[in-house]
Amino acid sequence: MAEKPHRPTVKEVAQRAGVSPMTVSRTLSGGVNVKPDVQQRVMDAVAELGYHRNENARSIRPGHSSGLIGVAITNIANPYYSTFALGVEEEAALTGRRILLGNTSEDPGREAELVGDFLGRRVDGLIVVPASSTSGHLAHSQSQGVPVVLASRRVDGIEADSVVLADDDGAYRGTIALIDAGHTRIGYLGNTLSIFTGERRHAGFIRALEERGIKVEPALIAAGQQTVDQARDATRALLGMKNPPTAIFCANNRNAIGAVKEISQQLHVGIKTATDFPELMSFDDFELAELSPVPISVIDHDPRELGRTAARMLLDRLDGGDEDAAVREIELPVSLRMHVR
Amino acid sequence: MAEKPHRPTVKEVAQRAGVSPMTVSRTLSGGVNVKPDVQQRVMDAVAELGYHRNENARSIRPGHSSGLIGVAITNIANPYYSTFALGVEEEAALTGRRILLGNTSEDPGREAELVGDFLGRRVDGLIVVPASSTSGHLAHSQSQGVPVVLASRRVDGIEADSVVLADDDGAYRGTIALIDAGHTRIGYLGNTLSIFTGERRHAGFIRALEERGIKVEPALIAAGQQTVDQARDATRALLGMKNPPTAIFCANNRNAIGAVKEISQQLHVGIKTATDFPELMSFDDFELAELSPVPISVIDHDPRELGRTAARMLLDRLDGGDEDAAVREIELPVSLRMHVR
DNA sequence: CTGTTAGCGCGTTCAC
């Protein structure tokens, strides 16, 4: 039992084992050129003292890195991103690296702050779900040799590895499916077009309509909802139109859940039946989607895989040797699942 | 633009500003005893070079700490814990600290590994949702002066601050509510009793039954499901009994969601109607609970607040000065919400 | 096989 709480150092271990600090260091790094019995004594001292090498001290030495990966996410509480984070963590752990997690709350200023802090902590690399359209802080990171991988969203003005979803393609196919099912008045719920995915999914949606000769009616388009409650409000507005849509395309899970909730609620208190409400298409699967009172289809994809891929891209650059390899831009496919049960 | 990517040091900034490293250091620490114009030159050099103080180097100096908090969670992908993590992150960020996040996957070995790694990185403190019943690694952390806060679950054999839910009380009240509603055959779905919350919620459930003189029927008790799929299987078994329960108490969101899914599915394919199925009581609220085909009540609580509280307890010990204060054990109240709509 | 020297980036201490 340690008298006064404190973290032992190599010196103390060395003293206790009756050797020099160097021998301790060597033993801990595999034990080359250290006699077995000496190694044993060292290991005993390590165990008795509960010694852990000070990684911060190690990391300041030339050549050594911190083994830290900075991860900046817009909202960890969103199940989609928390699963993404899990994927990153798992993959990073495989190389013994740890993740430094920061929540940006979609705030570009906070993101820049976080990145600055991460750089100060000498992270090996950065994985960012960008909240901003500016990229100064990211380019800055790169200029110091700290690679950046963008996930889910890209940012203009920066050449960085990125892994995003097939937003346009998914939205297009989902919309076409609705049209093929006979819908011509299709509502749209999504987040603001200034966000990368918002813009792309909206584009895919529009492309499908135009390709099939369906006039785009601005009143049917609601873009800008970030939360479930905002999505409910927007849904209520759509449902309240004189000539409401017969289907609604939801560009993300927040908006789909808002739509499901609102429809469910109106169904509960009102006189209408389920068939009076629009059917739904959701970009993003979500738990209990199958409970929707109206038919719902999802454009599905795997956030964990997104995280794993982002981490692997970063690790490739760190460990793969080819740090100067060309920028890679990966687009993960999505799959359309009609009428989820 | 830096020629060869690299992280500038105080020396380079000093050289560029035409001063000594000390002056740079002083300027960055508030600028006492540095002439304003010199400070300006230093700040300019900092900006031009994109200099960030090396926190790892700073942290090895006596008196200084890493500003890192190690957070070990059993499953980040679980929305409950990811929201918890958000609470921790927010509170930590208020003191300029960052979180080092690790996923234990309910694996005690992994947890011990993570804690060891965190100690090596000289975290200021640890926030742990323990996966283990052993506590050697946690006691070890404390013995080195690194405080530990347990969240959601406690562990025997260790004196550490902890914040948990009123598991027993919540389960008791929820069960009483079911009994008051006329139920006498009440099923139980939960995770294994070897987990802290599993044990406590089960105890509250049993206590309510016994207090009301209802015989505990082992066949109605299913404890051990960790995933939604396992919960579905257990639900199916309960529903398939010759004399099935008229209500089911679900000890956590995974089990409640499994129950909802299974009932929903059977309702969809079968000939029975909703009233043929048991009503539900869920310890944990969850998104879209109100879509349950059978009446559902929830024992609600706030994971974000749990995270905030855990972080505050830790920060109090770190910054509050009273590091030797008595151990605090907080139990957060839960609220019963009947028939969620 | 083992120990000594030196230095990573930074900031306290002490001179000037």
Next chain:
DNA sequence: GTGAACGCGCTAACAG
């Protein structure tokens, strides 16, 4: 107001 020296914990490089 400013700078030089020293040492934090650790480990390559160089003795021995």
